[in-house]
Amino acid sequence: MGVEMDKLVVLPCNGLDKEAGALARELSLHLTRQGAKLVCPVLYQRSPARYKKDLAWGELLVIDGCKTGCASKLARERGLKIARRLNVAEMLDKMGIKGQKDPVPETGHLSALLSLLPDMLLLRKEEEEEERFEEILFSESVEMKEFMVGKFLFKVPVAGYYFNENDCWARVEGNLARLGVSDYVQQSAADMVFFDPPEIGAEIDQFGEAGSLESTKTALDIISPFSGKVKAVNHRLVENPELVNLDPYLQGWAVELELADFSSERELLMDCNEYYSYLREKVEREFREKYG
Amino acid sequence: MGVPRSKIPWCPEIDYDKCDFCMECDKFCPHRVFERRENEERKLVVAHPENCVVFCRACAKTCAPDALSFPDKKEITALIKRLREEGKSGGGDG
Ligand code: SF4
Numbered sequence: 165m166g167v168e169m170d171k172l173v174v175l176p177c178n179g180l181d182k183e184a185g186a187l188a189r190e191l192s193l194h195l196t197r198q199g200a201k202l203v204c205p206v207l208y209q210r211s212p213a214r215y216k217k218d219l220a221w222g223e224l225l226v227i228d229g230c231k232t233g234c235a236s237k238l239a240r241e242r243g244l245k246i247a248r249r250l251n252v253a254e255m256l257d258k259m260g261i262k263g264q265k266d267p268v269p270e271t272g273h274l275s276a277l278l279s280l281l282p283d284m285l286l287l288r289k290e291e292e293e294e295e296r297f298e299e300i301l302f303s304e305s306v307e308m309k310e311f312m313v314g315k316f317l318f319k320v321p322v323a324g325y326y327f328n329e330n331d332c333w334a335r336v337e338g339n340l341a342r343l344g345v346s347d348y349v350q351q352s353a354a355d356m357v358f359f360d361p362p363e364i365g366a367e368i369d370q371f372g373e374a375g376s377l378e379s380t381k382t383a384l385d386i387i388s389p390f391s392g393k394v395k396a397v398n399h400r401l402v403e404n405p406e407l408v409n410l411d412p413y414l415q416g417w418a419v420e421l422e423l424a425d426f427s428s429e430r431e432l433l434m435d436c437n438e439y440y441s442y443l444r445e446k447v448e449r450e451f452r453e454k455y456g
Numbered sequence: 457m458g459v460p461r462s463k464i465p466w467c468p469e470i471d472y473d474k475c476d477f478c479m480e481c482d483k484f485c486p487h488r489v490f491e492r493r494e495n496e497e498r499k500l501v502v503a504h505p506e507n508c509v510v511f512c513r514a515c516a517k518t519c520a521p522d523a524l525s526f527p528d529k530k531e532i533t534a535l536i537k538r539l540r541e542e543g544k545s546g547g548g549d550g
Pocket residue numbers: 467468484485486487489490507508509512513514515516
């Protein structure tokens with residue numbers, strides 16, 4: 165088959181729990197037969213040193229079974245650089261196949277996945293290139309206003325952002341908007357460990373969910389300030405969710421939307437000044453409740 | 457959102473057929489929406505719905521038996537827009 169196996173190192177889901185997992189395992193074995201190297205998630209967890217050489221040899225492809233994304237999480241915990249990611253549950257969704265409960269994979273499902281595989285592997289690369297191109301639209305600096313409560317410092321941009329009361333922001337450029345979560349979310353949730361992006365092309369309602377984040381403390385949905393169609397997701401954030409902690413308003417963006425109804429939806433949102441006052445009041449109240 | 461919070465009916469609803477009173481939702485939510493009732497059959501109630509952050513559904517994720525539900529977001533957004541319009545027109549000429 166026409167996929168160039170340019171030195172793939174495959175880290176799959178363990179594959180024992182559900183059919184999607186078992187299929188992830190089968191896909192990995194298939195790729196191994198084509199020259200890819202395999203990282204066993206269980207052994208890797210116990211003795212990561214065993215795979216040092218293999219991991220240095222090629223590009224890492226992570227194959228998750230279901231949307232829990234255990235393999236991605238493992239890679240991230242170990243600080244591995246993920247070059248590509250496949251998710252069997254998403255691939256099945258795409259083909260309109262319903263995964264079954266029985267963890268022994270159905271042969272028809274496997275061959276359907278194999279037929280999709282070459283495209284999926286190429287697609288991931290193209291998406292990355294598209295992203296690099298789009299990055300230029302949104303400039304990478306913004307002026308911040310700060311306030312302190314106790315020993316905590318909170319930052320809010322001075323202009324150019326819209327916020328909802330769920331502490332999610334949108335930065336608008338023409339008919340596009342980037343979405344993310346505010347510095348306050350980042351500080352209260354602590355270290356982000358996982359970003360589950362929405363599907364490219366998905367239609368999102370105003371205040372609907374545009375992907376989710378998971379930190380060491382909690383899980384949270386990104387509540388979209390605007391409605392629109394998902395044009396891009398931040399692949400860097402999939403690999404490095406801690407960008408939300410490091411730079412919540414710029415590099416920590418999560419999703420890019422093509423806006424559907426900016427002017428009327430904007431009325432239900434706060435601008436930077438309004439959010440600054442709203443947040444300050446909220447943080448001060450929380451502080452009083454906690455420390456009296 | 458330009459509409460008094462008391463007019464927006466957004467808060468969790470507890471399905472008491474499912475709830476096992478593990479209190480995870482209450483431990484999670486910092487906004488004092490729930491209240492524990494030690495001596496009552498319903499040991500947890502939504503005592504302060506107006507404290508719930510509109511469009512937040514975060515506590516539902518902590519609920520293992522899936523006992524928490526919320527109103528439809530689309531309907532609530534439409535309601536907020538309608539209330540805003542009414543507010544603007546002064547609501548006096550009907
Ligand atoms: S939805 Fe959010 S604010 Fe409302 S009760 Fe649950 S956690 Fe608290």
